Amino acid sequence: MRVVVVGGGIAAVFTAHYLTLMGVEAVVIGDRPKYPLTTLVLTQSMPHVDDVLLAKESLEVYRQFTNPRAITSIDIMPRWVSLDSLKLAGVRYRIIEDAEWVRLNSDEFIVETTDYLIPVRRVVNYLRGRLRVIDARARLKVVNGSLVVIANGVRYTGDVVVLAAGPGNSDLASQVGLKLPLRRYQCYASLMTGPGRIMKLSIGDDVLGWYSRPFIPGLFIAGDGCGKPGEWAPLDYGWRIARLVSRRFGWAIPILTRSGTCEVSPSGGPVYGEVKDGLYVLGGLDGYGSMVGPALARRLAELVVTGKAPIDDYRVEKYLEFNSNWDPCTVERHNWLTVVKQ
Ligand SMILES: Cc1cc2nc3c(=O)[nH]c(=O)nc-3n(C[C@H](O)[C@H](O)[C@H](O)COP(=O)(O)OP(=O)(O)OC[C@H]3O[C@@H](n4cnc5c(N)ncnc54)[C@H](O)[C@@H]3O)c2cc1C
Incomplete structure (x- = not known):
């Protein structure tokens, strides 16, 4: 079997990696990803047990290539949120009801877990070096009834084509008249300085709506928010997030704001599966790449090779007919506010 994988980041290289391990001839066509950060955060503190299990599996995958750095994670959330996913997945956590270093309302609490900083760029580049990679932009075309991937003027064909090009997936599918249940949006983050404690933590404040992680000594990255694809961040974006951080930690000063294009499905999470015969x-x-990417790539590779895989919540087939007018800025599967205590 020969598979052409289009894309150059986590999704593409891990899919090709697993296909290769399964004895399949895989070629990756994609340019080098422009990761905004040197490390991405892998958290296991998520409201859906399936996501947590994928994150645990992905962490084990990364450990084959790198030494992920453990870091204390705190999630600030209302008391009515259910922590069942952590219990079911066996994630160790601690509840903090009150702390002098963060301002909490009486109806809020903190869940402390462990996150991991993953040098994703390094891992992706390492795998790119071991796989057959064509460093180029690709487009799709149907020639004599067969799907062809074209890059640098060369035609590549395979028994199977995998689209794993992040925000580029929908454009690629539309080149052969297909519509994917994926939408793009603009995500933003600001580099900031603030109290020392923030630099040591990975923070998710689901109540006020911001997250942060350490960057280099004296600086952290904080963000959230959603805009139209390709749009710049609002001029006051950095200060808006800094005000939210200040409400919890006293002060924060934004230095620089950057944006990137993210992609999400109607479930607010990732999807994998077969779109059409052989595609x-x-x-x-979305904001999940490092957490679930490697584990889902393994499932996709198994599906391609064996034709069998459970119809789980992530299967794209479930959403192919989903054509109502959903807004990529309202759904977010990894937000804790989506699960209520029974
Ligand atoms: C500011 C910011 C912070 C983030 N923080 C985190 C975090 O802490 N933890 C986390 O898990 N996730 C985080 N994310 C999300 C994470 O970056 C994505 O989930 C992840 O990069 C998605 O991986 P991917 O391989 O699907 O797509 P991408 O990383 O976007 O890679 C897509 C690749 O395909 C290539 N490509 C696109 N179109 C074509 C084409 N036509 N032909 C060939 N190649 C093509 C691109 O050049 C790129 O190399 C963050 C995102 C942003 C923007």
């Missing part, structure tokens, strides 16, 4: 996708990794 597969792994996309919608």
Whole structure:
């Protein structure tokens, strides 16, 4: 079997990696990803047990290539949120009801877990070096009834084509008249300085709506928010997030704001599976890429090779007919406010 994988980041290289391990001839066509950060955060503190299990599996995958740095994670959330996913997945956590270093309302609490900083760029580049990679932009075309991938003027064909090109997936599918259940949006983050404690933590404040992680000594990255694809961040974006951080930690000063294009499915999470005969996708990794990307790539590779895989919540087939007018800025599967205590 020969598979052409389009894309150059986590989704593409891990899919090709697993296909290769399964004895399949895989070629990756994609340019080098422009990761905004040197490390991405892998958290296991998520409200859906399936996501947590994928994150645990992905962490084990990364450990084969790198030494992920453990870091204390705190999630600030209302008391009515259910922590069942952590219990079911066996994630160790501690509840903090009150702390002098963060301002909490009486109806809020903190869940402390462990996150991991993953040098994703390094891992992706390492795998790119071991796989057959064509460093180029690709487009799709149907020639004599067969799907062809074209890059640098060369035609590549395979028994299977996998789209794993992040925010590029929908454009690629539309080149052959297909519509994917994926939408793009603009995500933003600001580099900031603030109290020392923030630099040591990975923070998710689901009540006020911001997250942060350490960057280099004296600086952290904080963000959230959603805009139209390709749009610049609002001029006051950095200060808006800094005000939210200040409400919890006293003060924060934004230095620089950057944006990136993210992609999400109607479930607010990632999808993988077969779109049409011989055309597969792994996309919608949203703010999840490092957490679930490697584990889902393994599932996709198994599906391609064996034709069998459970119809789980991530299967794209579930959403192919989903054509109502959903807004990529309202759904977010990894937000804790989506699960209520029974
Ligand atoms: C500011 C910011 C912070 C983030 N922080 C985190 C975090 O802490 N933890 C986390 O898990 N996730 C985080 N994310 C999300 C994470 O970056 C994505 O989930 C992840 O990069 C998705 O991986 P991917 O391989 O699907 O797509 P991408 O990383 O976007 O890679 C897509 C690749 O395909 C290539 N491509 C696109 N179109 C084509 C084409 N036509 N032909 C060939 N190649 C093509 C691109 O050049 C790129 O190389 C963050 C995102 C942003 C913007």
